[in-house]
Amino acid sequence: MQQYKAENAKPNPKSTINSYRSFGYNLSTAIADIIDNSISANATTIDIDFLWKGRDSVISILDNGKGMNLEELIIAMTPGSKDPEDTRDEKDLGRFGMGLKTASFSQCKRLTVITKKEGFATIKRCWDIDFINNEEEWTLLDYVSDESYLDKVDKLKSGTFIVWELLDRIVGDANIENEAVKNAFYQEMSTVNEHLSLVFHRFIESKKIKLFTNTYEIEAWNPFLLNLTPKPEMGQLEVLINNVEVTYFVLPHMSKISNEDYEKSGGPLGWHQQQGFYIYRGDRLLVSGDWLGIEKKREYSKLARIAINFPNANDFDWNLDIKKSTATPPIEIRKELSRIARMAVMKSAKIYNWRGQKTVSSEYGSQSFESLWKDETNREGIKKYKINKAHPVIKQLLTAEKENKLFSKALKLIEENIPLELILYNQNENPSFHELESIPEIPSDDLIQLAVELFKIYITQGIPENLAKQQIMNSTPFNLFPLINDYLR
Numbered sequence: 001m002q003q004y005k006a007e008n009a010k011p012n013p014k015s016t017i018n019s020y021r022s023f024g025y026n027l028s029t030a031i032a033d034i035i036d037n038s039i040s041a042n043a044t045t046i047d048i049d050f051l052w053k054g055r056d057s058v059i060s061i062l063d064n065g066k067g068m069n070l071e072e073l074i075i076a077m078t079p080g081s082k083d084p085e086d087t088r089d090e091k092d093l094g095r096f097g098m099g100l101k102t103a104s105f106s107q108c109k110r111l112t113v114i115t116k117k118e119g120f121a122t123i124k125r126c127w128d129i130d131f132i133n134n135e136e137e138w139t140l141l142d143y144v145s146d147e148s149y150l151d152k153v154d155k156l157k158s159g160t161f162i163v164w165e166l167l168d169r170i171v172g173d174a175n176i177e178n179e180a181v182k183n184a185f186y187q188e189m190s191t192v193n194e195h196l197s198l199v200f201h202r203f204i205e206s207k208k209i210k211l212f213t214n215t216y217e218i219e220a221w222n223p224f225l226l227n228l229t230p231k232p233e234m235g236q237l238e239v240l241i242n243n244v245e246v247t248y249f250v251l252p253h254m255s256k257i258s259n260e261d262y263e264k265s266g267g268p269l270g271w272h273q274q275q276g277f278y279i280y281r282g283d284r285l286l287v288s289g290d291w292l293g294i295e296k297k298r299e300y301s302k303l304a305r306i307a308i309n310f311p312n313a314n315d316f317d318w319n320l321d322i323k324k325s326t327a328t329p330p331i332e333i334r335k336e337l338s339r340i341a342r343m344a345v346m347k348s349a350k351i352y353n354w355r356g357q358k359t360v361s362s363e364y365g366s367q368s369f370e371s372l373w374k375d376e377t378n379r380e381g382i383k384k385y386k387i388n389k390a391h392p393v394i395k396q397l398l399t400a401e402k403e404n405k406l407f408s409k410a411l412k413l414i415e416e417n418i419p420l421e422l423i424l425y426n427q428n429e430n431p432s433f434h435e436l437e438s439i440p441e442i443p444s445d446d447l448i449q450l451a452v453e454l455f456k457i458y459i460t461q462g463i464p465e466n467l468a469k470q471q472i473m474n475s476t477p478f479n480l481f482p483l484i485n486d487y488l489r
Contacts, residue, residue, distance in 0.1 A: 013132050014133045017129055020079065020101060020106075021169075022106075025103055027170065027191070027192060028192045028194075028196070029103075029195070030106050032196060032199050033100075034061050034099070034100065034162055035196065035211070036099060036284065037160075038061070038063035039200075039203065041066050041067070041160065042065050043063035044208070045063065046209060048211070048212065049062070050186060053176055054171065055174055055175070056176075058163060058164065059107070059164040059167065059170075060149075060162060062161045062162075064158070064159045066117065066118070067118070068160065069120050070123055072117075073125055074125065076113070077140055105129065107167060107169050108165060108167045109128065109129040109165075110127070110128045110166045112144055112165070113126075113161070114144065114163070115159070116153045116159060116160075122150055122154050124143070124144050124150070125140045125141065125142065126140065126141040126143040127140065127141070192213065197219060197221040198221050200284065201220035201221055204220035205222065223274055223288060223289070223305055224278075224307065228257055229257070232250060232251045233250040233347065234249055235247055235249070235343070240333045241333060242313075243310070243311055244308060244309070244310045245308070246307065246308050248306045248307075249307070250303050250304055250305075250344055250351065251303040251304075251348075275291075275297060275303070275304055276291040277292050277341075278305060278307050279310075279327050280310070281309075281311075281315070282312050286320070289305075292329060292337070294337055295338075295345055301344075301348050301349065302348065304344035306337075308337070314330075369474050369475070370392065370476070371388055371476050372391055372476045373385055385415065391475055391476070392454055392471050393450070393475075394411070396457055442481070447478070448484055448487050451472055451488060455472060458472075472488065
């Protein structure tokens with residue numbers, strides 16, 4: 001194409017650098033992108049600092065990684081300095097060579113990088129958007145606003161210090177006395193902590209890194225809740241094509257764990273939103289709690305969580321974006337993911353719908369389980385809830401009723417006036433009202449007495465003893481208490 005060469009069309013510095021500010025980062029994802037660089041530089045300790053000074057507030061990130069010499073620093077500061085198609089080290093969390101710049105510019109107008117490589121002097125470079133807009137040139141500055149920043153790096157054998165100033169997207173032009181903006185600024189720190197504790201939980205758990213914000217260490221939040229008692233059910237690790245690893249986890253029912261564990265284990269978004277796939281790239285979480293169009297978020301599937309981990313060699317297959325916040329599974333493995341998802345959802349539904357309750361296995365042969373309630377769909381397609389008239393207690397009361405039809409009318413009245421709106425309201429306001437209700441280990445005296453009376457009625461009706469026990473113990477709520485069987489004699 002040499003014969004067709006015309007003019008050079010260089011991007012305008014002012015418009016280009018300002019477009020970098022609109023990649024869709026929030027503060028949490030921007031800081032996570034910087035931490036990716038620290039981990040790729042073999043850092044083991046990363047300190048994030050929020051300093052409130054009104055319009056002069058500062059956010060900084062200091063790591064003890066391998067640092068850079070001048071040539072490496074200039075490359076790191078240059079937008080698009082790496083070819084996305086280059087082969088990366090398997091531990092490299094980068095891909096596009098844009099993260100440092102786009103993440104930083106999304107939050108601030110001045111980015112300063114101070115770095116030291118072992119055996120080299122401490123060096124610095126700065127991008128200032130206002131300066132670029134005025135000069136209309138891609139000109140790096142050998143500038144630092146506070147000389148004490150250099151001391152932080154000088155004390156290290158090697159490391160890098162990222163400084164964000166002129167935080168127009170976070171604090172704007174706020175006065176230092178503005179308590180509302182100050183509180184919001186530090187509230188963002190809490191949000192960042194939650195995000196980082198999830199995104200990097202595998203690195204923190206394996207003790208590869210320690211993360212700190214304003215000197216407080218960030219603890220890992222593992223979405224699969226492996227420390228719960230009872231422990232989640234863990235499926236077998238499956239390795240799909242291109243070394244994609246998949247494992248499903250099914251959590252115990254909420255009523256089986258303590259109130260404290262319930263609050264912690266819901267995570268930042270709550271139990272309902274945390275269900276689904278968790279996509280990792282080299283152990284760094286990209287996507288959390290999303291069914292990826294393979295399943296839908298439902299109440300009964302909220303105990304199912306599935307981990308997918310793919311190596312960075314598969315980045316283009318997974319349509320990884322610059323922010324590393326979205327990834328789409330390749331078509332060739334979606335069928336396998338669907339199979340694993342269905343398995344996890346079915347297990348979740350079984351636990352959720354039955355609250356992890358155990359029915360008594362009958363020694364007298366098989367018989368259908370009789371619940372107290374059942375659902376039906378009428379001609380208009382509307383779901384109705386009915387009392388199960390085949391339930392042994394209800395059946396006996398209906399049989400004994402004869403001429404007086406008051407009991408039948410009372411059942412119908414109850415069925416037609418179930419407070420669904422109130423139940424749904426309470427469930428949405430605080431699911432723990434219902435979900436944390438635990439089932440006692442021992443049946444009440446009243447329940448035992450009811451079972452005994454029902455057993456005697458069966459016997460007087462000529463029903464064999466074994467069949468009488470079976471009908472009682474295969475119905476709600478007697479099935480929850482094997483001990484009742486010992487009283488039926």
